[in-house]
Amino acid sequence: MRKKLFIPGPVDVAEDVLAKMATPMISHRSKEASELQKRISDNLRKLMYTKNEILLSTSSGSGLMEAAIRSCTVKKAAVFSMGAFGERWYQMATSNGVNADVFNVEWGNAITPKMVDDALKTGEYDLITVTHNETSSGVMNPLDEISEVVKKYPEVVFCLDTVSSLGGAKIEVDKWGVDICIASTQKCLGLPPGLSLCSISDKAIEAAKKVDYKGFYFDLVNIKKYVDSKPYQYPSTPSLPHMFALDYQLDKILNVEGLENRFNRHAENAKFVREWAKKHFDLYSDELHLSNTVTNIKNTKGISVKDLNNALGERGYIISNGYGDLKEKAFRIAHMAEATKENLEDLFKEIEDILGL
Ligand SMILES: *Cc1c(COP(=O)(O)O)cnc(C)c1O
Numbered sequence: 487m488r489k490k491l492f493i494p495g496p497v498d499v500a501e502d503v504l505a506k507m508a509t510p511m512i513s514h515r516s517k518e519a520s521e522l523q524k525r526i527s528d529n530l531r532k533l534m535y536t537k538n539e540i541l542l543s544t545s546s547g548s549g550l551m552e553a554a555i556r557s558c559t560v561k562k563a564a565v566f567s568m569g570a571f572g573e574r575w576y577q578m579a580t581s582n583g584v585n586a587d588v589f590n591v592e593w594g595n596a597i598t599p600k601m602v603d604d605a606l607k608t609g610e611y612d613l614i615t616v617t618h619n620e621t622s623s624g625v626m627n628p629l630d631e632i633s634e635v636v637k638k639y640p641e642v643v644f645c646l647d648t649v650s651s652l653g654g655a656k657i658e659v660d661k662w663g664v665d666i667c668i669a670s671t672q673k674c675l676g677l678p679p680g681l682s683l684c685s686i687s688d689k690a691i692e693a694a695k696k697v698d699y700k701g702f703y704f705d706l707v708n709i710k711k712y713v714d715s716k717p718y719q720y721p722s723t724p725s726l727p728h729m730f731a732l733d734y735q736l737d738k739i740l741n742v743e744g745l746e747n748r749f750n751r752h753a754e755n756a757k758f759v760r761e762w763a764k765k766h767f768d769l770y771s772d773e774l775h776l777s778n779t780v781t782n783i784k785n786t787k788g789i790s791v792k793d794l795n796n797a798l799g800e801r802g803y804i805i806s807n808g809y810g811d812l813k814e815k816a817f818r819i820a821h822m823a824e825a826t827k828e829n830l831e832d833l834f835k836e837i838e839d840i841l842g843l
Contacts, residue, residue, distance in 0.1 A: 489804045492833055494621045494650055494780045494820040496672040496679050499731075503677060503738070509730040514723050522729055523718040529736035530683060533652065533745065534667055536659035538685040541709045544725045547649040547670035547682040552578040553704035554645045554666045554684070555615060557694040559584045564611040566597045570622035570809050571647060575615045587611075593623045593812065594782070596775035599635045606639045612693065613643040619651035621673075622809035624771045624782030624818060626651065633662035643690050649673055649682075653739060654752040654779040654822050665690040666706075671728055674752070674779055676823035677735055681728035686710060752778045755821040755830060762834050763819075766843050770808075770816045779822040782808070784815070789841060791817045797840045803833055 491498045512518050527540035534540075543550050555563055555578050563586040565576040572590070579586035587610075589601055597616060605611060614636065619626045629646075636644050645666045648657050652667075654674030659667045665687040672679035686706060694700060694707045702708075703722070712719045739748060756778040763769055763783040770782040785791060791807045791814050798804060808816035821830060837843070 487799075487802050489799060489802050490829065490833070491804055492819050492821075492825075492830075493804055493806045494673065494818060494822065495670070497674075497676055497820070497823040497825075499676055499678055500824055503731050503735050506731040506734045507678065507727040509727065511726055514726060515719065519726070520716070520718040522733055523713075523720065523724075526729060526733050526736060527713075527718065529733075529740055530685070532740055533736065534657055534659045534685050535661065536667070536685045538659060538687050539710065539713055541684050541686055541706065541713065542720060542724060542729070543682045543684070543704070543709070544680070544720070544722070544728075545682055545704075546672070546679055547647070547668055548574065548578075549704055550666075550668045550682045550684050551575055551615075551645075551647060552582070553701075553706050554668065554690075555579050555584055555586070555613065556582045556704070557697055557700045557706040558643045558645070558666065558690050559586070559613045560693055560696045561612040562586060562610050563613040563615065564589060564605045565615045566602060566605075566617070567591075568595060568597055568617060568623060568625055568627070569593050569620035571620060571649070572615075572617045575617075575647070594625065594771040596625050596627050596772060597632060599628075599631045602632055603635045603638070606636070606642060612641060613645065615645045615647065617647045618657065619648065619655065619777050619779055621650040621777075621780055622812070624769075624777045624780050625775050626655065626777040628775060629658075629662050633664070637663050643693050650779055650822065651777075653748070656745075656749050659685050671732060674822045675732070675735065675739075677728060677731050681725050681732065751826075752821065755825055755827060756781065758827055758830060759819055759821055762830075766838075770812070780818055780820045782812070782816050782818050785817060787841075790814070794837065794840060798833075798836060801836050803836055805833070
């Protein structure tokens, strides 16, 4: 049975967007391909509130995360981690031989501006990574405050993971001074998995030029070179099906739904899920920094999340268990991309019926 997805990626894709994946192929070296990539980049700049250039990557978001920390760390990276995806960024650094330190907060909490200031004050770091929305714990970092601190250190390259928030929350790249802002297609953007994208500043590219071994496929300087000089081409063969669908979806996001409406819908759905969670269970994470795209619910009733998910599966729904160590201790309901309050109401009715709430 086809299941309605309430997991934090991949998400359900609207039928008309999905159909664009089946667009007949064109030459990736054609003028049409350049125009397609340019149109996508122009629209992504609007979505990210930036004047910076946009790079596409035929990989999931992890590819660009690895590219960023590997390509742009000259001295040492400071990784701020509040969950699984922060930890992943640190693993990417160490497994590439990139000098890095990790600064952790306990799952369920946000990164504090003070932590960032204390680390950067040492002068040891020339790159930092921050997760905007930690999908494993359901926390959204206070970027307005964190970015104010980072701005005191203009030599530092600021990398931000917005994989599970771009398209579902306002990401103000230029206001926040973000040098590399990364997202995948399969979360709040509402597309199938397989493509990722980032904005990139000149500062990040200048830093990357000083790094000798950036690998080949994920060399950000090379990807940027194609955008600048070809122009708007990709060094290898990009996933054209994703580009057709992304082009169409960005037009829908910007011109049919509208950015403010889309962000408000996510915020309202988040509020609705939190109220339901508090009525029957409890929230896992710090209530001052809750995610607008995924809610992490504390399993206060000691239910079997696995059994609940199996029962939901028979009714055509799927939610997520707690991530890693939080398995069975918590469960997650995603409300990203095209999720509506009506969809969530249907899901809650089924959960209440299964659990006898
Ligand atoms: C899903 C996710 C990732 C990994 O993205 P992929 O596209 O699966 O590589 C990274 N960071 C966050 C916050 C995520 O939610």
